[in-house]
Amino acid sequence: MLHLISGLIQPKSGKINVNGFVPFDRNPNYLADVYLVPEEFGFPSISISTYVKAFSPLYPNFDQLKLYGICEEFELQLTSNLNKLSHGQRKKFLIAFALSTNCRMLVFDEPTNGLDIPSKSQFRKILVSSVTEEQLVIISTHQVKDIDTVIDKVVVIENGKMIYQENIEEITQKLYFDLVPSLTGVENVLYNEQCPLGQKIIVTATDGNESNIDLELLFNAIINKKI
Amino acid sequence: MMNDVLINYKKYLLIIVAAFIMGFVFLYGSMPRLVYGSDTLYGWNRFNSSKYMNIFLASIVALGALVGSSFPDLGSKVKTANYLLIPASTFEKFFSQFFIRVICGAAIFLVLFWIDARLARAISVMQMVDVKTNLHYAYAEQFIEKFHYGMIFWYDRVVSYSTEVGSYPIEKIVYHKAIETWGLSLLIVSIGLYLFSVKLFFKKLGLVKSILSAVAVFFAMALFMVIFSHIFYPGTKGFDVSLSNYTLQNGINNVEFWLCLIGFVSPLFLLPMGYFKLKEKQL
Numbered sequence: 158m159l160h161l162i163s164g165l166i167q168p169k170s171g172k173i174n175v176n177g178f179v180p181f182d183r184n185p186n187y188l189a190d191v192y193l194v195p196e197e198f199g200f201p202s203i204s205i206s207t208y209v210k211a212f213s214p215l216y217p218n219f220d221q222l223k224l225y226g227i228c229e230e231f232e233l234q235l236t237s238n239l240n241k242l243s244h245g246q247r248k249k250f251l252i253a254f255a256l257s258t259n260c261r262m263l264v265f266d267e268p269t270n271g272l273d274i275p276s277k278s279q280f281r282k283i284l285v286s287s288v289t290e291e292q293l294v295i296i297s298t299h300q301v302k303d304i305d306t307v308i309d310k311v312v313v314i315e316n317g318k319m320i321y322q323e324n325i326e327e328i329t330q331k332l333y334f335d336l337v338p339s340l341t342g343v344e345n346v347l348y349n350e351q352c353p354l355g356q357k358i359i360v361t362a363t364d365g366n367e368s369n370i371d372l373e374l375l376f377n378a379i380i381n382k383k384i
Numbered sequence: 385m386m387n388d389v390l391i392n393y394k395k396y397l398l399i400i401v402a403a404f405i406m407g408f409v410f411l412y413g414s415m416p417r418l419v420y421g422s423d424t425l426y427g428w429n430r431f432n433s434s435k436y437m438n439i440f441l442a443s444i445v446a447l448g449a450l451v452g453s454s455f456p457d458l459g460s461k462v463k464t465a466n467y468l469l470i471p472a473s474t475f476e477k478f479f480s481q482f483f484i485r486v487i488c489g490a491a492i493f494l495v496l497f498w499i500d501a502r503l504a505r506a507i508s509v510m511q512m513v514d515v516k517t518n519l520h521y522a523y524a525e526q527f528i529e530k531f532h533y534g535m536i537f538w539y540d541r542v543v544s545y546s547t548e549v550g551s552y553p554i555e556k557i558v559y560h561k562a563i564e565t566w567g568l569s570l571l572i573v574s575i576g577l578y579l580f581s582v583k584l585f586f587k588k589l590g591l592v593k594s595i596l597s598a599v600a601v602f603f604a605m606a607l608f609m610v611i612f613s614h615i616f617y618p619g620t621k622g623f624d625v626s627l628s629n630y631t632l633q634n635g636i637n638n639v640e641f642w643l644c645l646i647g648f649v650s651p652l653f654l655l656p657m658g659y660f661k662l663k664e665k666q667l
Contacts, residue, residue, distance in 0.1 A: 165465055165667040183663075188471035199462045201391045211387035215471045 158314065159264050159297055163193040176261065189216055192260040194251050196267040200239035205250060208239060216258040224257035227283055231276070244271045252280060256287040263288070265296045269303040281307050301372035311372070313379050321379045325370065332384070333362040334371045348378035359384070385480035387470075396484075400492060403446060407500035410439050415508035415528055419521045431505075431528040433535040440497060440536055444572045447493045452579030454481045458665075459583070465667050474663040482655070486580065490573075494533070501531035537566065567640060570648040577651040581658035584665070605646075 160166045161173055164180035164187065173180055178187035200208065205228070213219040228235060231249040239247060248271045255263055269277045284307050288294055296304055311328065313321035323331075337343055338355040348359045357374050378384045389396070415431050457467035470477065505528050512524035521527065529535065578598070582590040609625045617626035630638050 160667055163469060165468060167664075167666055183468065183474065185471045185473050185476075188469055193465075193469055195462070195465055197462050199460070199466065203391055207390060211390040212470075215387070 158317075159193065159195075159266050159295070162262075162295070163191055163264055164188070165193075190260050191262045191264065192216075192255045192258045193264045194255045194266060194268055196270060198247070198251055200247060202238060202240040204236050204238055205233060206235040209235075209254070212254070213257075216260065218259035220257050220259055223259075223287065224253055227253035227256060227287070230279060230283060245273060245276060248272060249276060249280075252283075256283065259289075259292070261292055263292060263294045265294065265298075267298055267300070268296060269298065269300050277303050301376060305370060305372045311375070313376060315380065321384070328370055328375070329362070329367045331362055332370075332375070333360050333366055334358070334368045334374060335360065348374065348381065348383040350374060350377065385476070385483065388480055388484060399450065400496065403493065404496050404500060406446070407443055407497055408504055410443065411500050411504035412507060414439060415504055417508050417511045417513065419512060419514045419524075419527065420516070431508075433529060436501065436529070436531055437536045441568050441572070443497060444493070444569055447489055448572045448576040448579065450489045451485050451573075451576030452582070454485045454580045455583040455662075461667060464665070468665060468667070474659065478659045478662055482580070486577070498531065498533070505530060567644045567647070570644055574647050574651040578654060581654040581661075584658045584661040 164183045167181045345361045350357045457463040509524040512521040514521045586593045613620040613626040
């Protein structure tokens with residue numbers, strides 16, 4: 158799906174239209190407004206500053222100050238050679254560059270893969286502070302816990318089909334996530350999973366009670382067709 | 385285009401410097417620096433246009449290699465994705481490679497070869513020694529011809545005069561047809577253009593597949609020539625090829641001319657094909 162949106166592959170049937178563009182046409186105006194952060198990536202053997210000098214002019218809304226700020230937060234030196242950085246550092250730079258392009262659509266494929274625990278937290282913080290209301294960020298991940306605090310819509314795709322789509326707000330209004338020692342006395346359990354501390358449960362939300370969403374539990378409930 | 389130069393400028397500079405040094409070494413190494421008084425006019429290895437032409441043709445292979453290494457980003461899936469998503473039109477991407485590798489590559493090659501040839505000549509002329517007297521050879525400048533492109537591309541050279549100064553050879557008879565330079569240069573450029581498009585057509589083993597394709601095309605052409613010979617020259621036997629061989633107005637052979645045309649024009653066909661292949665390229 159991410160490759161279809163970014164224009165890397167052509168749909169086998171049907172048509173895709175994003176912001177009035179057909180992605181596979183790879184119109185430069187479209188490509189300048191969509192940035193894909195792939196799971197696997199490569200860089201030429203040049204410094205960060207040279208990379209920025211070479212590629213930033215291709216993105217009309219590129220914000221250099223923003224990039225410098227994010228690089229500083231990620232502790233990246235502008236003079237470092239990209240190919241001499243660790244995988245995690247290179248990923249951080251790619252994320253920093255993507256956010257600095259200010260593209261209207263940012264597509265992240267497994268953005269937290271390769272990041273250490275402090276970097277994952279930094280990523281969430283930077284993502285939230287960098288993205289504006291005009292931007293759409295699509296995150297595809299298997300590490301749902303890494304991004305559960307930054308998303309506002311959950312979409313679950315199974316075998317190429319969208320099987321669940323809901324806003325976070327709607328989910329918290331409908332479902333209540335809890336951890337109980339046992340299921341005894343608990344009513345309206347939609348889904349439960351055993352864990353070392355007892356049972357993780359999803360029940361129907363009542364009386365306006367809201368809880369933090371356990372995305373992994375929600376995902377398993379959806380896959381098992383309990384929701 | 386600018387980002388390609390920014391990213392690869394070190395590589396390009398290295399190629400230019402290496403090409404300059406290699407060209408100089410080849411030319412300087414081939415130029416004579418010793419003259420033996422006993423040498424006869426015809427036996428001496430005077431450095432003339434045909435010598436320049438041989439080195440020029442050998443050097444142009446390097447240009448073919450540069451052109452053949454176009455679209456380096458299409459070598460792997462990861463690099464291909466990055467390349468396709470660069471916010472530039474397919475034409476810009478295609479033209480930037482063509483401009484840098486073919487146009488700039490050829491221009492720089494011609495300039496470097498000219499500088500190398502002049503520099504190598506200047507040094508060789510200064511160093512040329514007459515073995516008989518152990519002194520600098522006074523007619524060294526005539527011994528090594530001054531290089532200019534006209535001598536290998538435009539002149540149908542039949543230099544037939546000779547002058548003797550003492551017992552030293554000054555000129556040597558040279559029969560050289562410019563069509564050979566053009567034909568061979570175009571052949572190498574054609575191979576380069578063919579290689580230019582290879583990465584767009586084949587994902588893996590591009591070189592092997594392109595050689596196999598070229599061999600298949602060559603045999604198909606030979607087969608068509610046999611078939612046409614049988615159609616247009618009914619007396620043709622077996623696998624013989626009948627071709628009317630005649631000399632054109634400017635002394636060029638019609639078959640040579642025809643081969644040049646076929647050899648150069650057919651790979652040009654690959655350019656628009658390559659453009660559309662790039663446009664429709666998927667990951």
